[in-house]
Amino acid sequence: MNTLRPGDAILTDWREAATRFEREIAKAVVGQERAIRLVTIAIFARGHVMLEGDVGVGKTTLLRAVARALGGAYERVEGTVDMMPTDLIYHTYLGEDGRPRVEPGPVLRQAQDLSVFFFNEINRARPQVHALLLRIMAERSVAAFNREYHFPNLQVFADRNRVEREETFELPAAARDRFLMEIGMEAPRNAEARRALVFDPRFHDTDRLTEEVGAGVLDHDRIGAIASAIQHSVRAEPAIEAYVVGLWEALVRPAAAGIRLSGLDMERLIQGGASPRGVAFLVRAARVRAWLEGRDWLVPEDIRAVFPEVMAHRVFLEPVYEMRRAEIVPELIRAVFDTVPAP
């Protein structure tokens, strides 16, 4: 039973489209198969994505390639310290006649058609901007020019680099919780990809590189409907439900689940987080992964494949451990998967 039922021919077609989409992206971004797969999952789960990584590993290139392959209107802003929420919504300038003009800003310019909103260096923007973004992400709507704007197809991609801490603003927990995934990107490890990235002139011109990606591989207007069809068609058995709840419990209360990590006080490690919304997101992403793998039922591997990206940023550690988050959380997640039985 490794194929979908014939009645789901549309889903099968779309799965092929998704594979094509991944192939197109891989033309521009080499050695990032996992990141590409996760972004694809996020697209079909209708979730917002945060990319995180060092400078120059290809975050922006990946997002530009995705935006191109996805089709639909695309807007991009760069986060800066002096950016204000109104800068996103309104564009103010002096017209040729010397009169001040107010026109729709980056968010509104493409009106309802906007499908990819790309926020570069999000942690450079101030909390006021994060708050606006929170609303756009959560409700896919914004109020401006005395009316409501709705963006039914909107997907927010953001990136931040984790090297600098000066003049940056940590995203509030509520905003981070709105992101479906936080994907960590690293430079590819395999030597061939590295050589190509450094020596092949093709990779030096990002503009030409992204143009190689086939435009509009996916019909962005219909992704919403397909996403919902995927969620309805992929089954979750009681065993998998118990597994997810077990993982959730072990993540929030690791001491009670019998998890011990060296040098950490497990009783006091976790402050909170792992919201029900987060776990719902987890299942949503896992369902998309099952569909991409050609199944219409969930298996534990689906959960495991998306767990770190979906859950890691939703776990809040005690302040003493927060600075060591990057090493503690992956270890905790690994221990959780080593502990919770499946089936």
Next chain:
Amino acid sequence: MRALLLVLLILVSSPALAQVRGVELRVPRAFGYFLGDLVQVQADIRVDPGFTVQRASLPKPGPVTYWLDLRTVSVEERREGDATLIRLRLTYQDFYAALDSRTLEVPGFPVTIESGGKGGLTTATAQIPAWKIGVSPLREVQPERRDDPAEYLLPDGRAPRLDPQPATVTALGLLALAALALVPLARDRAWGPFAPRRGRPFALGLKALRRVKRKAEGEARTREAFLVLHRALDATAGRRLLADDLALFLTAHPAFRGQAENLKTFFAASRRAFFGRETEAAARAFPVSDVEALLVRLAAAERSA
């Protein structure tokens, strides 16, 4: 002469010092001090109740004269009848290199006593009088002539031979105790005989499977049997093993590589049983008897590994 010698007793009764009732000095002996000896003195000052000594007025430890140092000063105060007794204990050290026996005077000093009443602070002075000690030389002034100057030195005193027996016994005893303490340590660290023996999860799984076969029926039986094998695999791997981890597991535990195909079939069947809502098909693809046969083979591989 060990008895305390009363050196001096002064009773002053001038009106200004009415609060000081008497000063008494006691020394163990007044003579027979050699170079370097410590001289203990006890000064008892009787004062009216409510008076205490003013600490700042006490002499500071340090040189008193060129031949005398004050080493320590301590004070204790207690009630005695209707008076307060202030007892100073002074330790001097004599550095006088005497050539003959002679008497030297240790200078006295004043001590201020005070009483903080309602009307303000009342102070008075108690004079510790000067007193005398007799010092003696250590050696003769004109010793007998000797050819070898080294002979002027007297031989060292004879020290008694120490018996090493008790120390040896103690050392041996403590050594034995240390060796005994190794036992709990080894237990805590799982060293040597306390090292955990490698469990035999598959052998245990076989036993559990027999119980399952007795108790469960139908679909539950298949699921329970699968669970038994899953738990045995988890225990062997040391973590929860999912179907996708099979290749990694076989790399880490090459002993079970012979059963790779069977394990693959099992994982596929288990997936269908638990997550694919097809327990029946799974039971046909991998019946309980197959689970048992696989467990037997895995247990055999486990023993030989």
